[in-house]
Amino acid sequence: MTYQITLQPSGHHYSVAAGEILLEAALDAGFVLPYGCRNGACGSCRARVLEGTVDHGKSQNGALPENARREGYALLCCATAQSDLRIECRELAASSEYPLKIMPCRVQELTKLADDVMLMTLKLPVNERLAFRAGQYIEFMLKGGARRAFSLANAPHDDGFLQLHIRKIDGGSFTGHVFEGMQVKEILRFEGPHGTFHLREESNKPIIFLAGGTGFAPIKSMVEHAIHNQITRPMKFYWGSRNRAGLYMEALAQSWADAHSHIEFIPVLSEAGEGDQWRGRTGLVHQAVLEDHADLAAYQVYACGAPGMIDAARIDFCSRGLPADEFFADAFTFAA
Ligand SMILES: Cc1cc2nc3c(=O)[nH]c(=O)nc-3n(C[C@H](O)[C@H](O)[C@H](O)COP(=O)(O)OP(=O)(O)OC[C@H]3O[C@@H](n4cnc5c(N)ncnc54)[C@H](O)[C@@H]3O)c2cc1C
Ligand code: FES
Structure with missing residues (x-):
């Protein structure tokens, strides 16, 4: 079963299979909609469903309270279609300069910047580079399908190594490992660049x-x-x-x-x-x-x-x- 999605005001169309996440299908179709956490918590992907019905999936109440659901809002990173939909949302200019990649990387250096902050420096395979916009993040892909998001701290031009600033979370499985067990040379896998939090260079506002x-x-x-x-x-x-x-x-x-x-x-x-x-x-x-x-x-x-x-x-x-x-x-x- 597939459904037709129409984005307003652009009039762009794409189709989704039953159970397919609306944001993922839009990105796959080349339409860049705003997003951040991709787990229903930050609200960046909130959009209004003008026609049709959705299943809100794992949308969290903090980002999508009951009254917002009643007013027709949905989090596109969690919602799936239950009918054809007309959705009002802001679209960003598409760019082929920053393709999403899955890459292996090696931990090059671990340096404590504070008791609970680690600078993690990552080395990419020889001749590989990650093209990204300043402000974007990557997601480590861990065993069992878990993912953990971290923002890139280096600027795009300074891309010999990737740098992350990782805060230790009490009881956190990944950040606990970073502080307690991780060794230089450990191999990780990540997907990126993600997110629409980046400098808008076309503006000249302060x-x-x-x-x-x-x-x-x-x-x-x-x-x-x-x-x-x-x-x-x-x-x-x-x-x-x-x-x-x-x-x-x-x-x-x-x-x-x-x-x-x-x-x-x-x-x-x-x-x-x-x-x-x-x-x-x-x-x-x-x-x-x-x-x-x-x-x-x-x-x-x-x-x-x-x-x-x-x-x-x-x-x-x-x-x-x-x-x-x-x-x-x-x-x-x-x-x-
Ligand atoms: C887009 C994005 C970019 C990010 N960039 C950075 C960054 O640059 N630097 C950085 O330090 N962090 C960043 N984070 C946060 C980082 O992803 C988390 O701190 C990390 O995933 C924690 O992983 P963990 O395995 O250590 O913790 P987990 O094992 O996932 O959980 C940690 C602890 O939190 C509790 N917990 C789990 N879920 C919740 C919840 N929903 N509410 C309250 N408590 C909960 C758990 O019980 C546990 O005690 C970013 C997050 C996002 C979404
Ligand atoms: S709620 Fe964060 S991207 Fe959807």
Whole structure:
């Protein structure tokens, strides 16, 4: 059984088999729809079903509450068709420059950046490169079909090795292994590049970058890409952490601001202790943005980190005038 899907307003069509995920079928058909976690948790792929019915699959209530379902919304990374559908959603320009690949890689280096943050450097097979956009992520493909997502921290031009910033999760199976058992030279397999969280280079709006913890990784990739490509839009980078150790590349971020007059760096600690010797900003990082901006209408925002921070920033920034379609985010959700 197959169903016809029509995307609005573009009028693009594609077909899906019964049980096939709507997002995957759209991507396979060459239509790029916004997405992040691909496990029904971040809400990036939310779209409105104008006609027809869907099965919401493993969509999580946080990203798709009951009232949103009643209003016809669906998460396309989880939903399957139960009839022909007409779906209203934003489409992004397709590009053949960044094909999705499955690749083996070797762990080249493991360096602790903080007690709970590891820099993992990956080497690709000889003569292989991963073409990606600054801000995108890869998914490790583990035994038993499990997947774990991590953002690329290196900029696309600096692609001799891939770099990831991996935070240790209490009770986490993969990140626990990274910190406790993993050895240099271990072979992993990943799929990528994934996601639509990347720098929109066609815009010339001033940018606010917002990162919580290892949410720094894709922001680092974007800022280094922007510097490399001589993009001189004003950029303010707010990086939040509980304590100073969590700003594990503070000197690097400060060096961007020192060397480039269009870049500002505003580190913010929420639980600074005496040992931190902190004289900088305190509180929640997205609140610091609100304290500094009465009106966000002219800005573009790129936010990355814990889902709670992303949700709060989206709501509060839009209520300060930020257009909803100028808020780009990757929420660091767990695999379903
Ligand atoms: C697009 C994307 C990009 C990401 N990029 C990065 C990155 O660059 N750096 C980084 O550090 N992290 C990143 N993450 C988060 C990272 O993928 C997770 O931290 C990782 O998958 C955890 O794997 P694990 O096997 O260690 O934990 P798991 O074994 O999957 O689970 C960890 C712990 O969380 C609990 N848990 C599981 N599911 C949930 C849930 N839904 N809610 C609450 N608790 C739960 C489990 O009980 C367990 O204790 C990203 C996530 C996404 C979606
Ligand atoms: S909820 Fe669908 S991509 Fe995150």
